[in-house]
Amino acid sequence: MGLLSPQDEATLKAHLSPITIPxxxxxxxxxxxxxxxxxxxxEVLNEIASxxxxxxxxEKSFVLDTEDKAKYKVDKAPAIVIxxxxxxxxxxxxxxxTGYEFVGLVEAIIVAGTGxxxxxxxxxxxxxxxxxxxxxxxxxxxT
Amino acid sequence: xxxxNEKITADAIEATEFMELSRKxxxxxxxxxxxxxxIEIMGGLPEKMFVRQALDMPEE
Numbered sequence: 321m322g323l324l325s326p327q328d329e330a331t332l333k334a335h336l337s338p339i340t341i342p343x344x345x346x347x348x349x350x351x352x353x354x355x356x357x358x359x360x361x362x363e364v365l366n367e368i369a370s371x372x373x374x375x376x377x378x379e380k381s382f383v384l385d386t387e388d389k390a391k392y393k394v395d396k397a398p399a400i401v402i403x404x405x406x407x408x409x410x411x412x413x414x415x416x417x418t419g420y421e422f423v424g425l426v427e428a429i430i431v432a433g434t435g436x437x438x439x440x441x442x443x444x445x446x447x448x449x450x451x452x453x454x455x456x457x458x459x460x461x462x463t
Numbered sequence: 464x465x466x467x468n469e470k471i472t473a474d475a476i477e478a479t480e481f482m483e484l485s486r487k488x489x490x491x492x493x494x495x496x497x498x499x500x501x502i503e504i505m506g507g508l509p510e511k512m513f514v515r516q517a518l519d520m521p522e523e
Contacts, residue, residue, distance in 0.1 A: 409466050410472040411465050437466055437467050443511055451470060455474075459490045460477070
């Protein structure tokens, strides 16, 4: 049985339907010494991917896949790196994407899968004018 | 924001999973946003207000 009810699955499937660009969810987990949230993250991602054939999950080892870890600058696990047609979107999720975090993940997947960013045009101008490295960390909890 | 500009990276972090990081940034309530280790934004803000603060833009 999945994490979502049949009704929620149908709602999520419809929400993901505008996706036209392949999205890869690169999941880094730590099999030994890691927390259970890695297993939860894997389950959540697989559930999402089962609802849209353009969304795929790529599993990586936080310990062994050192090249990819360095490539995506992942420094903790579990980590989800969101790629849009193989290209890094620079969006990361750390921890199991449950509760409110699940909503954020789905919205990030839709941005990666449609190329559409739903922001006010003036806000977009401000963001696109940024010319120095800017690292944003948003802390939240599932509830 | 990250998707809109290659200079921007955005991490969503589960605060209870990464307690050391939460302690480092004194996360006592969520959401809390840290930008470039220096700017702190507490709570959820309207879009424009959030972006202005995150990008350290002068107040209107």
